[in-house]
Amino acid sequence: MSHSTGISDLGLDLASLTVHADDNLALVSDVTTPLHVSTTYHYNDDPSKLKSAREHDIRVADKPGSFIYSRFSTPVIERLEAVVSAALNGHAIVYSSGLAAYTAALAHYHPKKLSIGDGYHGCHGVARIFTRLSNMEQIELYDENLGEGDLMHIETPINPTGLSVDLAKAVEFAHSRGAKVLVDATFAPPPLQDPFEFGVDMVMHSATKYLGGHSDLLAGVLVTKDDDVRMRLLQDRGMLGGAPGNFESWLLLRSMRTFKMRVETQSRNATTVVQFLNSAIKNSEIPVLKTIYHSSLQTEDFVRKQLKNGLFGPTFSIEVESIEVAKTLPSRLKLFHHATSLGGVESLIEWRAMTDEHVSQTLLRLSIGVEDADDLIADLKQGLLSFSK
Numbered sequence: 001m002s003h004s005t006g007i008s009d010l011g012l013d014l015a016s017l018t019v020h021a022d023d024n025l026a027l028v029s030d031v032t033t034p035l036h037v038s039t040t041y042h043y044n045d046d047p048s049k050l051k052s053a054r055e056h057d058i059r060v061a062d063k064p065g066s067f068i069y070s071r072f073s074t075p076v077i078e079r080l081e082a083v084v085s086a087a088l089n090g091h092a093i094v095y096s097s098g099l100a101a102y103t104a105a106l107a108h109y110h111p112k113k114l115s116i117g118d119g120y121h122g123c124h125g126v127a128r129i130f131t132r133l134s135n136m137e138q139i140e141l142y143d144e145n146l147g148e149g150d151l152m153h154i155e156t157p158i159n160p161t162g163l164s165v166d167l168a169k170a171v172e173f174a175h176s177r178g179a180k181v182l183v184d185a186t187f188a189p190p191p192l193q194d195p196f197e198f199g200v201d202m203v204m205h206s207a208t209k210y211l212g213g214h215s216d217l218l219a220g221v222l223v224t225k226d227d228d229v230r231m232r233l234l235q236d237r238g239m240l241g242g243a244p245g246n247f248e249s250w251l252l253l254r255s256m257r258t259f260k261m262r263v264e265t266q267s268r269n270a271t272t273v274v275q276f277l278n279s280a281i282k283n284s285e286i287p288v289l290k291t292i293y294h295s296s297l298q299t300e301d302f303v304r305k306q307l308k309n310g311l312f313g314p315t316f317s318i319e320v321e322s323i324e325v326a327k328t329l330p331s332r333l334k335l336f337h338h339a340t341s342l343g344g345v346e347s348l349i350e351w352r353a354m355t356d357e358h359v360s361q362t363l364l365r366l367s368i369g370v371e372d373a374d375d376l377i378a379d380l381k382q383g384l385l386s387f388s389k
């Protein structure tokens, strides 16, 4: 049941797409998406409509609404993927976590060499498993040995600093050698950035972060422009068991309805907070605050080409005077939870050394939420200045 009339032709904005891109997939007259919990689906009662597994691929739905078993797809996943595809400008396949999505990407490309730089430690952990299982060689970014069939993995902006790396440069380097480019764009979702504009082959998000936005679900996404790649990813997902559960899919779909307004608010808030902290460093107003990292402070030309409309990622990092200050500051803040992760409506701060063994011991990562920016600034100011008393 649907009131939709081909909304893909209407040239809708992101805000409208995330509310309506799945209207035509509604199975019932409910205005909000129902939560379906079944793992299995009644076959057609008409014997002439039944196909054997030799005649069709049970892992990929033949047409919308043709469900068999929830490891392949479900009504909620189908609607979710319609919305996420519209938001991320390609064919989106949703997984049970960001790392399940990354695992699926490495299984799909199965490169002999993976060119990988700085970024989320969990992706490096997945890469180590592939190296153990299939001798996949890991090489630096821009290693001259990158070749045909290999994969370059770029994360931008990078976790935990929030600094951007040049996508056009990476694509030129990799494609000229016959390698593919996968971008983990978790730190800058739309409308901040569209990596496909720079010719990348696949985009990945930990949907646990900005797509989910409420710190209450785990999910991941791979996005491709290529219909054949989409089909193979769906087939693999059906076999590897990486599909998200019904409840998480429903939560994520519900989150997507407010996606643009959340991300824009978080982005503007973060840039306002960064401006305050950066000028405090320049004017030596906060003695324990030493350094700040964020894409908005980068001066290279590519940064403002990648991050559009003056919107930068809502997560950034600071360095403070000592390990003691880094460990103590979170407990002196009232509006920031001391917790890992990012992307939720509530602001978080993390002494990053607790989860990432490779970062500086004086680094704190901040994920800015949808609270009032001035309230967040006042809280950070009182917390940071409390060490000067």
Ligand SMILES: Cc1ncc(COP(=O)(O)O)c(C=O)c1O
Binding pocket: 097, 098, 099, 100, 120, 122, 123, 155, 159, 184, 186, 187, 205, 206, 207, 208, 209, 218, 219, 220, 341
């Ligand atoms: C940049 C980045 N990629 C991937 C992941 C993994 O996502 P998930 O925790 O959903 O598996 C994270 C998690 O923090 C991340 O920050």
